[in-house]
Amino acid sequence: MDSILIVEDKRDTRENIAELFSLNGYKVLTAADGKTALHYIKTQPPDCIILDVRLPDMTGHDILNQLEEKIETGMIIIIITAYGEISMAVSAMKMGAYDYLEKPFDNEVLLMTVKRGLECLRLKRELIHLRRIVGSDPESEQIFGHSTAIKKVIKQIISVADTDMTILIQGETGTGKEVAARLLHNKSKRSAQPFIAIDCGAIPENLVESEFFGYEKGAFTGASQSRSGKFQLANGGTLYMDEIGNLPLTQQRHFLRAIENKAFHPLGSTKEFKVDIRLIIASNSNLAHLVFENKFRKDLFYRISEYIITMPSLRERIEDIPHLAALFLAEANFEFDRDITSISEEALAKLFSYDWPGNVRQLRNVIRKAALLATDTIRLSHLTFPTEIDPEIPGQHFFSIKKKDLERYPNYRMAYGDLIREFEKELLKEAYQRAHGNIAKAARFYGIDRRNFYHKLDKYGNDITEK
Secondary structure, eight states: OOEEEEEOSSHHHHHHHHHHHHHTTOEEEEESSHHHHHHHHHHSOOSEEEEESBOSSSBHHHHHHTOHHHHHHTOEEEEEEOTTOHHHHHHHHHTTOOEEEESSOOHHHHHHHHHHHHHHHHHHHHHHHHHHHSSSOTTGGGGTOSOHHHHHHHHHHHHHTTSOOOEEEEOOTTSOHHHHHHHHHHTSTTTTSOEEEEEGGGSOGGGHHHHHHOBOTTSSTTOOSOBOOHHHHTTTSEEEEEOGGGSOHHHHHHHHHHHHHTEEOOBTOOOOEEOOOEEEEEESSOHHHHHHTTSSOHHHHHHHOSEEEEOOOGGGGGGGHHHHHHHHHHHHHHHHTOOOOEEOHHHHHHHHHSOOTTHHHHHHHHHHHHHHHOSSEEOGGGOOOSSOOOTTSTTTTTOOOOHHHHHTSGGGOSOOHHHHHHHHHHHHHHHHHHTTTOHHHHHHHHTSOHHHHHHHHHHHTHHHHOO
8 A cells, every 4th residue: 555645734735635545545644844744754654745845844845855865766755835836846846856736736636646656656666676686686587577488487597597507598689688698697606706798799700719718918910918808807707608600610619619628828828728607608590500501510509508598589478568568668767767657558559469579679679769759658659660560460450458457457567367368369369260270370370380379279279269
C-alpha cells in the first residue's frame, strides 16, 4: 500500500485531502507544520508528500532542502500553492518536486497526479534495483526476465559460473550475449577480477596479435612504448571474445596455441607470459557451419565449446517484453530526464506482435526513442521501427489487449501468464490455418522449427487445430 504524507496547516483542507486518499486505498499521514512533517519523513518515510509551500514554522523550500537524496530515489513531492505563488511552486519543482497544483484544485486531478507520480517512482525504484543487482549481487539474473526460455539460460549460467570451463554463447545479434557473459563472470570466483571484452570483428587482421598479446617497445614502426594485450589485462579474471567467427583464419592458430597453453609471447619479446584467465566466447554465426565451410578451425571450435549456452531470440520469449520495456523506459526516464509513466494498450500490443529481428537491443532502442517523443504515455504513434510491421505477420490485426487485462498487471512487471497463453494460442492457430494444416509451413510462418511447433500443438491441442 502506497503511503502519503499531507503537509498542510489549514485543518479543513488537510482533513479533506486525507479522507480523499484514505477512501482510495492509500495509507495516510498528516502534519500541520514542517517540524512534524520532518519527523514523519525520518521515522515513517512516505512514498508521496503533498506539501503546502507556506507553513507556520518553515516553507516548503526549507523541507525540500533536507530531502534532496530522498527525492532522487525514495519519494515524490506534489506542491500545492495558492494563487499568486506559482513562482514558488516552479522553484520547488527545480529543487526536485514532481508537480504542483494551484488551490483550489479538483480532487480527481490531485488523485491522478499522485497516481502518475507513484508510477514514475516505482519505475525509478525498479531501475535502481536492476542497476544494483547487475554486479556482485547473486540475484542479478532478475534483469533478464521471467520466461521459461530465459530461466533455462539462467540455470545453465548458475551451474557453470564457478567453473573454469570455456563457455561458448550462441545467439542472434542483440539477444544479450554480453549481458550473459557478465553474469557468468559476476557469479564466478573471479568476480573481483577484471572482465575484459573484445570484439573480434572490429580488429584489422594485421593488428590481431598485438591486440590480444600486446607488444614491446620498438616491435614495429610506431611502437614507441610497450603495451599490454587483452590476455594480460584479463589476467586473473575473464576474457570475453565477441563474434569469434570474424577472427581471421590465419590468426586462429596463434589464438588456439595461447588458450591451450595459457601462455604467449608479446610481439617483439622473447619472454613468455603465463596467464590465468577464464574464456567466454560469443558468436552470432553457426560456428559448426563455418567449420564445415573451412572458415573456422575444427580444433579451435572443439576447444572453445566445452559448454554451449544458446541465447533465445526475443520472439521466443515475448512474455519478457513487459519486464524489459519497463526497464528500458525507466532507464530512458533517468537518462533523458523524462517522466513517461506508462505504455498504452495499443503500443504494448504492437510490441508483442512485432518480429524483433534486432531482439532485445532493438526493443531498447524503440523504447528509448519513444520516450523522447512521448509526453506522459508511450502510444502507438511513438513507436518507430526500421521497416513497418509486415502485414502478413500472424496476430498483427486480430490481437487486442483489453484495458481490464492490463490493469491486473501494474508496471508491466507481472508474469502475464494467461495473457501470453491466449496470445500464443491465437498466433499458432492463425499460422496453422494459413498453412492449411501443413506443419512444416505453419512452423515457418510462426518462426520456429517443426519439432517445437508439434510440442506447442500437444500443449494446446484442439484450441489450435479446430476450424
